[in-house]
Amino acid sequence: MKTGTIKQILLITDGCSNQGEDPSHVATLIAEQGITVNVIGVLEDDQREQPVGLQEVEEIASCGQGISQIVYPQALSQTVQTVTKQAMSETLQGVVNKELKQILGEKQTIEELPPEQRGEIMEVVDDLGETSDLEVLVLVDTSASMTSKLPTVQEALMDLSVSMNARMGRSRFAVYQFPGRKESIHSLIDWTSQIDSISTIFSKLSSSGITPTGPALKEAMYEFAKPSLRRRSHTDDSPDIEEA
Amino acid sequence: MTPQTSKKPNIDLPKGTMIKGKWHHQTYRVIERLGAGAIGTVYLCESSQKKVALKLSNHSHSLTSEVNVLRAFKQVQGHSLGPALLDVDDFVTNNNCIYTFYVMEYLSGEPLHDFIKKRGMEWIYSLLIGLLNDLQALHENGYVFGDLKLDNLLVTHKPTRLKWVDVGGTTQQGRLIKEYTEFYDRGYWHMGSRKAEPSYDLFALAMVVIRLFYPNGFLKRNDPKKTIQQKVYQNIREPLLQAFVMQLLQGKFHQAKEAKQFLLQSYLQQSKQPSQRKKQKQRSSQQNTSETEYPVFEIVSIFSVGGFLSIYVAIFLF
Structure with missing residues (x-):
């Protein structure tokens, strides 16, 4: 079974968008391109209740057919991984469900099978999760209130690359921050398999009050189609499988 | 969370x-x-x-x-x-x-920490040896346990054994570890990958022993490896246990059975020479500083490494 490369955008933010088009609307369009949008909302250490701004998080992810999670900074590493892995698995289950429907008829999904058969199918899903190629574009909100959390974000991303590189399949990451100085997003790390610890990846930005989440997501979507990513995929020894 | x-x-x-x-x-x-x-x-x-x-x-x-x-x-x-x-x-x-x-x-038993508190630290050796046997069998079957931690272990009775109770992290060898807990994860400490291989479990086992001495754990700080080493030297004073933990951390053992052999042989050797141990104890108590315990530990560990190597050679010869 061919699954192609699994593509995800991972949005890490601590607040509400306030400029440009509605991020949920953009997420819907992105999902249509076969890219899932996962969102992690980061709380302040002393925040007890979920702030209103973070309600948007759930909506963006559900429109982007991805997963959302709201966490305190110290749980970020584990959460980034859980969200990425779970979203991969759900994408793959979607692919498998589609195949099942072709074989067994419209109404059949994994969850409706008896436990024994479900086990066999999950083995296939697990195999695919281990061997599929993965591309994650990480989009980090670097507006003023996020500044203190950025070292933790960097550590979580390094940790994510450690985990994903332990898989058999190829994993590649790109990191962008938003808002950029002039553009809506600013590239920090171009597509790479390893996010290392050598330098601080988040450059100091003039902190403005704007959070253009929608435009940033849209720009991120185009990055997936950029030739730099495609070219590099072809020069690597494993072929790039596009069709599902 | x-x-x-x-x-x-x-x-x-x-x-x-x-x-x-x-x-x-x-x-x-x-x-x-x-x-x-x-x-x-x-x-x-x-x-x-x-x-x-x-x-x-x-x-x-x-x-x-x-x-x-x-x-x-x-x-x-x-x-x-x-x-x-x-x-x-x-x-x-x-x-x-x-x-x-x-x-x-349903396995009934008690947490390792409680058991050791009640019955004494010497139990740790036989419990670890039993657990290493199980790990060896698991590894031989192509799996790695993954989420080895105090919370996932129970001391069962009749026979007294250290048993794992949750297999949620168990992963086929060569794959990404399915589930782990930061404190026990060598990736977190920058001391190895998260690929499922027997040495992943052995590192976690070292952290299980360390956790017994630090029930609340500790953070990695700037130099994670050094942090662990310091904590080990600070609180694990039993020379054999200290040597065992250090070797696990350094990835000296490639298989659970090697770790088991080391533990078994050194323990037996240690208890065979009670007179020598006594002498060393007297000497260190005369000088009465904590530093003097280190040479003793070196001697014991050299002996035991030597013993371990000779067994290893013997295995290869036959």
Whole structure:
């Protein structure tokens, strides 16, 4: 079974968008391109209740057919991984469900099978999760209130690359921050398999009050189609499988 | 904090809830909640007057993967590698949510920390040796335990054994470790990858021993490796145990059975030479500084490494 490369955008933010088009609307369009949008909302250490701004998080992810999670900074590493892995698995289950429907008829999904058969199918899903190629574009909100959390974000991303590189399949990451100085997003790390610890990846930005989440997501979507990513995929020894 | 990423709500089943399987129609009555992990909650239940452990989750996928592992264990003859799998089914709630669950044999026992406190530190050696036997068998079957930690271990009685109770992290060798806990994870300490290989479990085992001495754990700070080493030297004073932990951390053993041989041989050697030990003890107590314990530790570890090497050579010769 061919699954192609699994593509995800991972949005890490601590607040509400306030400029440009509605991020949920953009997420819907992105999902249509076969890219899932996962969102992690980061709380302040002393925040007890979920702030209103973070309600948007759930909506963006559900429109982007991805997963959302709201966490305190110290749980970020584990959460980034859980969200990425779970979203991969759900994408793959979607692919498998589609195949099942072709074989067994419209109404059949994994969850409706008896436990024994479900086990066999999950083995296939697990195999695919281990061997599929993965591309994650990480989009980090670097507006003023996020500044203190950025070292933790960097550590979580390094940790994510450690985990994903332990898989058999190829994993590649790109990191962008938003808002950029002039553009809506600013590239920090171009597509790479390893996010290392050598330098601080988040450059100091003039902190403005704007959070253009929608435009940033849209720009991120185009990055997936950029030739730099495609070219590099072809020069690597494993072929790039596009069709599902 | 456990990430809650599923669309289905997490449920907490009160005492007395009847869980009836959709496919196999077995009924289980909830007695109490035993614990909650990253995926799912484990309940002590009663079914046909027998106590069983029931794990229920809103992550059907992850739970099904776990069941696959338990099924694979079932096929391994001769060595019990984990709790026996009794049933797998779906529980349909009143509001029509479906939760997958599986039922396994209930192991009763006590946490390692409590057991050691009551019965003494010397028990750690035989308990670790038993656990290393189980790990060796697991590794020989192509798996790695993954989420080895104090919370996942129980000391069972008759016989007194250290047993694992949750196989949620168990992963086929060569793959990405499915589930881990930061403190026990060599990736977190920048001391290795998260690829499932026997040495991953051996590192976690070292952290299990360390955790006994630091029940609340500690953070990695700037130099993670140095932090661990300092903590080991600070609190694990028993020379043999200290040497064992250090070797596990340094990845000296490639297989669980090598670690077991080291532990067994050094322990036997140590108890064979009581007079020598006494002399050394007197000497160090005369000088009465903590520093003097280090040479003693060096001597013992040189002896034991030597002994271990000769066994290793012997294995290769025959």
